[in-house]
Amino acid sequence: MTVPLSILDLAPVPTGSSTATALRNTIDLARRAEAAGYHRYWLAEHHLAPGVASSAPTVLIGQVAAATTRIRVGSGAVQLGHRTPLATVEEFGTIDALHPGRIDLGIGRSGGRPPATATDTTAPATARAVGGLLIPPPFTPGDLLRSPRFAAHATLLRQPGATTPPFTEQIDDLTALLAGTYRTADGIELHATPGEGADVELWLLGSSGGESARVAGALGLPFAANYHVSPGTVLAAVDAYRAAFRPSARLTEPYLMVSADVLVADDTATARRLAEPYGLWVRSIRTGDGAIAYPTPEQAAAHAWTDADRTLVADRLDTRFVGTPEAVTDRLHTLQKVTGADELLVTTITHDHADRVRSHDLLARAWY
Template identity: 70%
Template sequence: MPVPLSILDLAPVPSGGTVGDALRNTIDLARHAEEAGYHRYWLAEHHLAPGVASSAPAVLIGLVTAATSRIRVGSGAVQLGHQTPLAVVEQFGTIDALHPGRIDLGLGRSGQRRAEFARLGSAPPPPPREAEVVDGLLIPPPFSFASLAGSPTVALQGALLQQPGARSPDFADQVDDIIALLAGTYRSAEGHEAHVVPGESADVQLWILGSSGGQSAQVAGERGLPFAANYHVSPATVLEAVTAYREAFKPSDVLSEPYVLVSADVVVAADDEAARRLASPYGLWVRSIRKELRAIPFPTPEEADAHEWSAEDRALVADRIDTQFVGSPATVAERLRVLQRVTGADELLVTTITHDHADRLRSFQLLAEVWNS
């Protein structure tokens, strides 16, 4: 039997479209995903991006859950660097109170990484690493954001996402606080209890998301939580991430053994050529993220054709282009099987962006049909 297949959605805004279009498309896609048999439907968290409407995942999760009836819905992931554990537990506890047993709370440390990111400009560059193919899976050289470390966008995000003078606590401490608040066992350093309503005893499934073998993988493993590893954004470090998680894993009340979900960026169409055409704007979209940290509205293939690519720009997005799974249902399913085999994933999380909503719906439908056949 194939491993379960789930969806990650960024609520992409198409070129020429509106945020309302993007959000209505997300709800429509979630309904179709449920009918097609997808296991989960996760919403990402991105800020200050004209081309991404998923800036408030808890709000969007509530809307998607209300519009569906069976599929699990969750965050991929809440950025803990600019939210308190109490706020997160209250948000997800509220949703769970109306839709018990269907909510996933995925946690990420992207917010905490802003301080690390700001230091990249003065840090020595990592030693170069060549691309390699591991049992059929491409592992490209790692990408560095060092060139953007001192950019105004980074400073602006920090200023707008946190209160003046605020400091992000350690990620592990925040995860522990969330676990305690959900369980009703929270005690402050002074011994005071806190009981969250709504939130305490909420039937949410806690996840940790990570892109490397660093703290996120360690926290997930040591606390016996399921772990989502990021091949679609950081393909160079996915094997390090899953290995670190498994090595750190300790059985818990949640899991007796490690559980790994791995993400992939896919575009599926009737044949390889049609899929490549639908995916052709992807590089231009990734370029906007890596040059300015702001995703542009997703272009049309014609807009992508008009862009004049420099060698520098092509190198900027090469790892993402080369690891996007594009093609017919059979082509993409085979590449996903390779990803699952090499990483040992217990579940796969796929994300797809095309300019036209109908093409995105069809991509997920075609993939589900071949995957479950």
């Protein structure tokens, strides 16, 4: 089955470039994605990372929506632990008022925490193949969670003394504000303007069989599972979502999107050369340094890898889909078949913008 393809963009900043160029490249890629037939264009939320410019996804969503006409535009994902439901509804309501019927509100539960945790015991601890799809052991982020830099991020992302309410309460408040049914505990009606009645498509995103997957299912919302971030727990996320699903006014049956990290080129050798910096970039994230400016293939080749380095990033490298259009589409079809995805969300990072554009273009041609 050929399902729709969508794009997740981090607005990567390559070495030797600037955030302004990265943001202009995002607008350019969105226009090209629309022309190529992609269904959605989502912007990620990352903070304090020299190599990622998408720290304000709502601003970028408005810019991308203004630069396109058909493609759906949204967040992958707004991290609700960093903001209030009211602020989120007002921001997306504003964008929807200007670009009605095209905006997706993708919500993530994380407040800066890595997607897979050491307490996630739903996936086996050894690599396995399921229907031809590699499922590596789950990443355990213990060292990252203890990083002083990680703690500093949390300090800047929240007001002093602020605490994040339970996720289910936040989602209840958000949906009530969108529907115009919000009431305080003592019965006061409050209405978000803009926001109330906005025609946004609400999604939840998750990387494990945890709360996000269960809440999405229980509320009958569409769900996006992260194979590209946490391939070791993707099947647990998918299973938890389906097990919890209850029909809603929005959906009578589950609707699942699964992400994948891809890089497509005209030949295998070129694809592998362009993919060389990815491991070094992932290493920078998982060591707590934050995403570095994306290296050139030559810079990556010069890195002296240790066994510990390779182990740290192995799951992400082994599950990235790199190669010719035919090879990558074959692997994407396997991902779709094994997970039962109704849609695939692909993300691609290269040092040169032209190579990223070319990758998405070649994939769309081969897929459709």
